[in-house]
Amino acid sequence: MKLSFVIPCFNEGPRLSQTLEKVDYFFSTRSESVTAVVIDDGSLNPVVLPSYKHIDVITLRHLVNMGQGAALQTGFDFINETLSSDITVTFDADGQHRIEDLDSVIGPIVRGEADCVFGNRFHSELASYSVPPFRRLLLRMASVFESWLTGLYLSDAHNGYRAFNSKTLSQIRLTQNRMAHATEIKSEIAELIQSQGIKLVEAPVTITYTDETLAKGQKSSGAFKILKELFDTHLYGD
């Protein structure tokens, strides 16, 4: 089975290497053919990576910072045009996603139970409490708002740990360059569910929060930016 990772990164420094080392080690005992497509989204210091033993790593560089949505779509395009993977996983560069959760995320696609899988950090009461309280509240509100907007309810509104089979991936076209892509991707999946009957499931994952990732990651005020981006697109099209 051909498995690809899309890993957008922007000024991640050593965190990206640590993440890739963990991924590489994880696949040391497995048989999948794995390619990690790292999209360096205009980092100040261009990403230079060593070669790894058990995974192939391809680095694509955006000459200027375009945003996570744009970086993901670059990775999707590259995989569709060049790699033709069976399953593509979107994965954070900063170590928030655990590679140990991979089977939970790709399992439903491997077993033919789903065409795409979205990670869910709120899979249990205990897991929910590992998320900082204000972020938990914000994500809950976003879930409700976005289900009204897209017609698709997901327990975890903005979880970047996702997996797609090749058919689904080839039909995703993100035009939101920045964080509003998370809403857009849901909207696209909702349309695909309606028009082609693709199957979506949520899978339990654990997000690792550290002071560093919380400081660097999406700010709570980002919710307003996302609303503005969505409003702009609605008004002016894209």
Next chain:
Amino acid sequence: MNAFQWIYAAYVLGLLTWDWFFLKKNAGPSFKLFAFTLALAGGLAVFPGGLIKLSEALAVGRAVDLVIYFVLPILVRELFVNRRRLVELRREHTNLVRELAKQGYQGK
């Protein structure tokens, strides 16, 4: 001329002088149109009689309403057109950066 008219005339003249030195170089012929519009605005504020008569003749109401009726649609349209163009440019920019990223890999 009353105090406001003096202040307004100085304000417009100041803007024109500033822009003459800092905007003219890159603005091309559009600077002439911009300068004319500023001068017209200054002129109307300092000598409002003609505009008042015109607005009365057209039964528009106050002179300022006449100005608003002309200027507001132009400004809103400019805002919309430029915003739309910005969205298009952003999309083209994204596509360009994306293609360069892919070409960069293939060139290796």
